[in-house]
Amino acid sequence: MVIKKAVYKTSVVSIDKILNDGLAEFAFVGRSNVGKSSLINRLTGKKGLAKASATPGKTKMINYFDINDSFRFVDLPGYGFAKVGQAQKDVWSGLIGQYLTGSPTLATIFVLLDIRHTPSELDRQMVEFLIYNQLPFMIVATKADKLAKSKLANQVKVLSRALGIREEMFMVVSSETGYGIDKILNYIEHKMESNNE
Numbered sequence: 001m002v003i004k005k006a007v008y009k010t011s012v013v014s015i016d017k018i019l020n021d022g023l024a025e026f027a028f029v030g031r032s033n034v035g036k037s038s039l040i041n042r043l044t045g046k047k048g049l050a051k052a053s054a055t056p057g058k059t060k061m062i063n064y065f066d067i068n069d070s071f072r073f074v075d076l077p078g079y080g081f082a083k084v085g086q087a088q089k090d091v092w093s094g095l096i097g098q099y100l101t102g103s104p105t106l107a108t109i110f111v112l113l114d115i116r117h118t119p120s121e122l123d124r125q126m127v128e129f130l131i132y133n134q135l136p137f138m139i140v141a142t143k144a145d146k147l148a149k150s151k152l153a154n155q156v157k158v159l160s161r162a163l164g165i166r167e168e169m170f171m172v173v174s175s176e177t178g179y180g181i182d183k184i185l186n187y188i189e190h191k192m193e194s195n196n197e
């Protein structure tokens, strides 16, 4: 698929403001700094679309982008800022959790993990939450350019075992080099086709 048009739509900070107009949504979740905004920029070919890196304000919002006038990308707040404890547990009962369980047109949730790191407790909780709620998700292992190509496949095995998720659910990408970006675009294209059947 080619993304010809990508425009910022809006940002919301409370659940009563989430969009609900029937457009299919592809959401991006993961800890802060894992590469959510960079991936959206790379997929759309628009460098400044989702502000990459530390813009603290935006990171607490749900940011929507309209793609090809036919679906949306949704940049979700990063988890992992707060210290472990009550504040952290509230992530799932808070905005992210409410968005994920309250968005009937969610086509896929892309869960981003840094390919170099063992999944954190919060990554594990996220995956459990998605499985428990029977939500459609895929795992995206980011920053592939930071590892030798020969090590990528084995690292996917490691992550797959750590999470108890089959390897077929993993896509490996680099927003830096563009590695794996076509796979995600193809995946989205197929998902949209099957949505329209």
Ligand SMILES: Nc1nc2c(ncn2[C@@H]2O[C@H](COP(=O)(O)OP(=O)(O)O)[C@@H](O)[C@H]2O)c(=O)[nH]1
Binding pocket: 030, 031, 032, 033, 034, 035, 036, 037, 038, 039, 051, 052, 053, 054, 078, 142, 143, 144, 145, 146, 173, 174, 175, 176, 177
């Ligand atoms: N080397 C490398 N750096 C990346 C990649 N993706 C993101 N980054 C860097 O990681 C940092 C956080 O990225 P960002 O997209 O803002 O993460 P977010 O907080 O999940 O939205 C920034 O400094 C990016 O330049 C990648 O594929 N390769």
Ligand SMILES: [Mg+2]
Binding pocket: 036, 037, 038, 051, 052, 053, 059
């Ligand atoms: Mg971001």
